[in-house]
Amino acid sequence: MNELLGLSIGVVAVAALVALAVRPINRLAWRIENALSLVSATLILLTMLLVSAEVISRKFFNTPIPGQLELGELLMPPIIFLAIAYTQSTGGHVRMTIVIDHMPPAWRHVAEIVVKLLAIAVYAVLCFYSAKYAYRTWQYHDVTMSPPYFLIWPSAVMVPIGIFLTTLRVYLEVLHLLFPTLLPATEPGLASASRAE
Numbered sequence: 398m399n400e401l402l403g404l405s406i407g408v409v410a411v412a413a414l415v416a417l418a419v420r421p422i423n424r425l426a427w428r429i430e431n432a433l434s435l436v437s438a439t440l441i442l443l444t445m446l447l448v449s450a451e452v453i454s455r456k457f458f459n460t461p462i463p464g465q466l467e468l469g470e471l472l473m474p475p476i477i478f479l480a481i482a483y484t485q486s487t488g489g490h491v492r493m494t495i496v497i498d499h500m501p502p503a504w505r506h507v508a509e510i511v512v513k514l515l516a517i518a519v520y521a522v523l524c525f526y527s528a529k530y531a532y533r534t535w536q537y538h539d540v541t542m543s544p545p546y547f548l549i550w551p552s553a554v555m556v557p558i559g560i561f562l563t564t565l566r567v568y569l570e571v572l573h574l575l576f577p578t579l580l581p582a583t584e585p586g587l588a589s590a591s592r593a594e
Contacts, residue, residue, distance in 0.1 A: 400525070408521045412568060419580050423569050427486065427586040430562060434483035440476045444469055467541040471552040478559025485566045486586035506574065513571045520564040528557035 415422050451465045484490055497508050533539075535550035566586060573580040573587050580587070 401522075404521060404525050408517070415565065415568060416572065419569065419572055420584065422565075423580060423584050423586060426482070426562065426565055426569065430483040430486050430566070430586065433479040433559070433562070437476050437480035437483075440472050440479075444472050444476070464541070464543070464545045464547060467543060467547055471541070471547055471549065474552045475555040478556050481559045482562035482566050485563050485570075510571055510574050513567050513574070516567050517564055517571070520560055520567065524557050524560040524564060527553070527560060531557055 447462070447465055447469060451462045454460050454462055497505050500508060531550055531553035534548075534553045539549045540546035541549065569580065570587060573582070573584075
C-alpha cells in the first residue's frame with residue numbers, strides 16, 4: 398500500500414512539473430518517440446535477418462546459430478515497447494468508440510479525459526512494477542536459460558521506458574483536451590487527442 402501511495406505522489410509531482418513546461422516537454426517527447434520508433438523498426442529488421450540467417454544456416458550448413466531463439470525473445474520487448482508511445486502520439490492504437498461516438502460532444506470530451514486519466518493510472522502502475530522487475534534482473538545478473546547466456550535486464554528495462562513515455566504522451570493529450578490554448582493541436586504528437594475532439 399505504501400508503494401502505491403508513493404507512486405501516486407510521484408505521478409502528481411511529475412504531472413505538475415510537466416504542466417509547467419508543457420510545450421518544450423511535448424517537443425522533446427515527440428523527438429524521443431520518433432527516435433525510439435526508428436530503433437524499434439531497426440530491431441525488427443535485425444530480428445528478421447537473424448531468423449533468416451538461422452534458417453539458411455540450418456538448411457545449408459546443418460549448423461544452428463547458438464542463442465538465436467533467446468536473442469529473438471529478448472528483442473521482442475524493445476520492439477514493442479519502444480514504439481508504443483509513438484503509436485499513441487500518431488493515433489495508431491486500435492480504439493473502440495461505439496459508446497463514445499453516440500455521446501453529445503460535451504460528454505464525449507469528458508469521457509475522453511476520464512478514459513485517458515484512467516489509462517495514466519494503469520500505465521503508472523505498470524511502469525513502476527516493470528521498473529522494479531528490470532532492476533531486480535539487473536541486481537541478480539539474471540540471464541537466459543541456455544548458452545550463450547544473455548543478460549535479461551537490457552531487454553527488461555525497455556518496458557518501463559516505453560510505458561513511461563506512453564504515460565507522458567497520454568498526459569500531454571489530457572492537457573491538450575483540458576487547455577487547448579496551452580497545447581494547441583498544431584503541436585507534434587497530438588494526433589490521438591485531436592481525433593478525440
